[in-house]
Amino acid sequence: MLDDRKLEVLGAVVVDYVQSREPVGSRALVERHRLDVSPATIRNDMAVLEEDGYLTQPHTSAGRIPTDKGYRLFVDKLASIKPLSGAERRAIGSFMQGAVGVDDVVARTARLLAQLTHQVAIVQYPAPAPAELRHIELVRLTAGHLLVIVIRATGEVDQRVAECPDMDEADVAVLRHSVNGVATGLTPASAVLELRRLLAALDPAGARRLAPVVEAIAEIAGASTSERVVVGGVPNLARFGVEYEAMIEPLLEAIEEQVVLLRLLGESACDKDGVYVRIGAENEYGPLRETSVVSSVYSSDSGPASLGVVGPTRMDYPSTMATVRAVARYVGRFLGAQTASGGDDEH
């Protein structure tokens, strides 16, 4: 069983190791942490912690380093989320100052997170607002392809290519006019409904032209969660340290394959004050088994989306968690919605 002191020892090992990047021994521990016992006692405690899988030794007669399980316990039981420093709070404010529009906010957030945490930041776009459609534009790309561009009242723009029977410019103009006549001003959902009704009333030739367009609009309308992410601070990963060198290729792969990032952020159930931490092998994308993900959920007026950072398992969890949480809340406020939880990072 783990008594209080053993937990304290684990915490101290984590803190020291994160700082020094070197296995930490019993003597150094008592010296740096005012534990009022002798090194030998600590050794016994560490032996127990190792037996239980919270610590490990790179080799006999070296100090101990935390395992994934050790970090997990640390994060769950021991880490009190540090309040942000004034400088950090100010940085957030000045970074986001004057941000206009979703694109801008998301881009700045990514840079901000990366800069504050010195890690790789990932920000998911908020789901498109269910705001009414402003305009639909059809552009003839090639003989069989029509580009469907949808603009919402919030300024969000979506595109999709529809495969249609060939039409000349005049046909396209007619189509555009009728689509806009029906859909403009409606919410995406009801626009699709109305368009389907129109489709049913059309002669077969007209229907064959319109159908793919309606399909494209339906797809755009149906994408309830955004699948776009923005990444910031990629250069930071060059500084993770030599132990993590093997990680940079997989991580770059993941960044190139944005799908993986979405999956990483995706399951952000929030366990601790709205921050979710996945340590090492806990995140199920194999190649990233030596990195941790700290993420949170922010709310925009069109629903929740995720944001977070990816870094080495040996990271400063308390501050990273604090930063991620603070940024998530700030962005939530910026994008016009209230976060559910209280604002206890504010004092």
Next chain:
Amino acid sequence: MLDDRKLEVLGAVVVDYVQSREPVGSRALVERHRLDVSPATIRNDMAVLEEDGYLTQPHTSAGRIPTDKGYRLFVDKLASIKPLSGAERRAIGSFMQGAVGVDDVVARTARLLAQLTHQVAIVQYPAPAPAELRHIELVRLTAGHLLVIVIRATGEVDQRVAECPDMDEADVAVLRHSVNGVATGLTPASAVLELRRLLAALDPAGARRLAPVVEAIAEIAGASTSERVVVGGVPNLARFGVEYEAMIEPLLEAIEEQVVLLRLLGESACDKDGVYVRIGAENEYGPLRETSVVSSVYSSDSGPASLGVVGPTRMDYPSTMATVRAVARYVGRFLGAQTASGGDDEH
């Protein structure tokens, strides 16, 4: 003076070093390259080449490696651009098959280049076509900000935020209607002209509202060269090798700061068969002084744009150059314009 054999030796050193990544000595050279002279002769040649700055030694009694100057001579005088293999030609075809729209073509090109060269690929977007404007949408973002969205007949979409005096939705609708009435169907240039004329005829209050919008449209229209690039194959840079480890952070920085990439591609005067090579310190962005850039220009129907790859100075120039050239031509054909030079990569 450099006689033929010395040039041959230089070429052989480059080829061997690129392949083996290790300093190459005189004996290995004669063995691998059927030079019908003794190692001692080669040694003399290499001494001269070193004196002239084409080769260098990591330390006495090690083999030689090429300097930037050596690579330069190799590329200029010695490298005959390899014809592509059938597999590569087929890869290009199948990769680009069914690409629709500029976005798609550019994205696929980046991936294709990265995959064929195993390096980091950079593709500049073609300049927006001077095609007529299809639609202009104005969206009220905040009290003082209007988002101006411009759609061209080619399907290209541009956005810009304009700072306007506050308006309600009705005002915006009026504005949108009048802007579209004037500008739709015109080329960007004449649209701006007409809008300025309209502006002059307006009462001061109306002019104050319209002016920033016209300004935004003018900016969009005025951007004659695209400033967007797409990057592919970033994970490849993890495989450049240990000597280039110091390069990955600067390169990632450059990729994050897209401006640097544009500058890298920007000055692609074409010297050899339409491919431009910058070796090591030749490219003026300091931190990249150990990487080479191989770029080319492709032509879209709206003018030329650049594309290329970034890799270690120790790269296989002949095949990289061949690949870059071939892809540039292929993309040029795909985006609807003819390349100026003949198609001698086709045999």
Next chain:
DNA sequence: GACTGGCACTCCAACCAGTCGAGTGCTAGA
């Protein structure tokens, strides 16, 4: 004059042994 064979020299990489010190595990005692 150009090339070659031979030889002395340099320098790195690898190996080995020895030492040092940090850190552990264990045990006896408070």
Next chain:
DNA sequence: TCTAGCACTCGACTGGTTGGAGTGCCAGTC
């Protein structure tokens, strides 16, 4: 239950040795 002490382990570092790859140079040959 904690502590002090001691023997032990093992990596990091040091210095010396060796082998080999590669050079530079020189005298000799065509």
